[in-house]
Amino acid sequence: MRLEGKMAIVTGAGSGFGAGIARRFAAEGARVLVADINLAAAEAVAAEIGGRAYCVDVADSGSVAALAEDAVATFGTPDILVNNAGVTHLPAPLEEVSEADFDRVFAVNCKSVYLTARTFVPAMARRGSGAILNVASTAGLSPRPRLNWYNASKGWMITATKTMAVELAPKGVRVNAICPVAGETPLLKSFMGEDTPEMRAKFLSTIPIGRFSTPEDMGHAAVFLCSDEAAMITGVALEVDGGRCI
Numbered sequence: 001m002r003l004e005g006k007m008a009i010v011t012g013a014g015s016g017f018g019a020g021i022a023r024r025f026a027a028e029g030a031r032v033l034v035a036d037i038n039l040a041a042a043e044a045v046a047a048e049i050g051g052r053a054y055c056v057d058v059a060d061s062g063s064v065a066a067l068a069e070d071a072v073a074t075f076g077t078p079d080i081l082v083n084n085a086g087v088t089h090l091p092a093p094l095e096e097v098s099e100a101d102f103d104r105v106f107a108v109n110c111k112s113v114y115l116t117a118r119t120f121v122p123a124m125a126r127r128g129s130g131a132i133l134n135v136a137s138t139a140g141l142s143p144r145p146r147l148n149w150y151n152a153s154k155g156w157m158i159t160a161t162k163t164m165a166v167e168l169a170p171k172g173v174r175v176n177a178i179c180p181v182a183g184e185t186p187l188l189k190s191f192m193g194e195d196t197p198e199m200r201a202k203f204l205s206t207i208p209i210g211r212f213s214t215p216e217d218m219g220h221a222a223v224f225l226c227s228d229e230a231a232m233i234t235g236v237a238l239e240v241d242g243g244r245c246i
Contacts, residue, residue, distance in 0.1 A: 002227040004029030007075040009067070009120075011058050011112070012085030014041025016185030017135060020215020021082055021222045023049055028223050030080065033071050037085070058085045058112035059104075068119045077123040077130075080226045083113050083157075084135040091193040094148035102149050109153035113160050121173065128172040131226040134161045135218070136177040138241045147191065154179075158237045165235030174234040176225045181241035183213035209242030 008025045012018040014036030022032050026049035036042035039055035046053035054070055057063040071078055087108045089101040113134060124130030139147060140154030161177040168175055182191050182203060189195040192203060204210060221240045224230055239245050 001029040002223060002229065003080070006030045006079040006226075007033070007071075007077075008080035008082065008226070009033045009035055009071055009078045010082040010084055011035045011056065011116070012037075012135075013082075014038045014045055016187065017180060017183065017213075017215050017218040018082070018084040019045050020217075020219040021084060021135075022051065022219075024216070024219030024223050025080070025226075026051060028227075031075055033067075033075065033078070035067055035085075058083075058115065059107035061115050064112075064115045064119050072123075077127060078120060079129070080131045080133070081116060081120050082133045082135065082222060082226070083116055085112060086135065086137075086187070088147065088150040088187055088190050090190055091146040093146065097149055105149055105153050106156075109150075110156050110160070113157060117164065121168065124173045125168065125171040130173040131230075132164065132168075132173065132175045133222055133226055134158075134175070134177040136161070136179045136237060138179050138181045138239065138244045141179055141237070141239065142245045146193075161237060162235045169234055174230070176230070176234060177237040178218060178221050178225065179237050179239045179241060179245070180213040180218055181207055181244040183215070183217075185215070188212070207242045207244050208246065211242065213240060213242070 008030045010022045013022040013034040032051035034042045034046040034051045035054045035056045042053035056067045136157040137154040139151040140158045143151035165175040192199045
């Protein structure tokens with residue numbers, strides 16, 4: 001019950017890493033708002049963990065504002081915010097990625113962090129406490145070819161985490177990131193281009209522990225960084241990657 005009495009918002013929590021984080025938060029005693037652009041998926045996870053579902057487009061300021069209004073009315077100012085929602089483009093030479101795909105990747109992966117910070121940080125700062133967790137990627141630390149603009153968006157998120165941490169530390173708000181390697185999530189096929197035994201073997205050969213990240217792995221790391229046990233930790237980009245970045 002390391003998060004007992006805490007209220008958490010997890011974006012992109014209808015599936016994958018976000019769902020894993022939401023499940024672990026609930027198991028540790030948190031009240032969880034399961035936010036996802038896919039309302040049916042959010043409702044399924046919320047029903048499983050006893051949380052509340054909300055449909056949100058994290059790249060749209062009006063949608064994020066509405067999420068905040070619902071969250072505050074229902075639970076009060078959140079103690080924990082997890083920016084997990086993310087997208088990628090298909091593997092391609094950097095000059096062949098369409099402008100539409102580029103805009104979508106940076107809107108969902110980067111602009112969302114700005115929008116949620118603008119929306120939730122002021123109340124956290126007034127209260128003098130809060131924990132923000134950005135779900136980045138090993139792609140932001142050790143980029144793979146042909147995922148150039150996705151890599152860049154996750155590098156941006158890591159830098160944003162560090163600069164947010166420096167600015168918000170005096171206000172009692174901690175900001176950290178986790179950097180998973182590819183996992184068994186809806187994005188895996190997009191990262192690989194095609195989901196075949198050969199492509200999986202090639203991908204796994206770059207991970208010393210020899211397996212993909214799991215939602216449970218991310219949930220365990222997220223609980224620690226967002227709990228009071230990590231009270232002295234801010235501005236880190238924790239590699240939860242089975243040694244991928246070594």
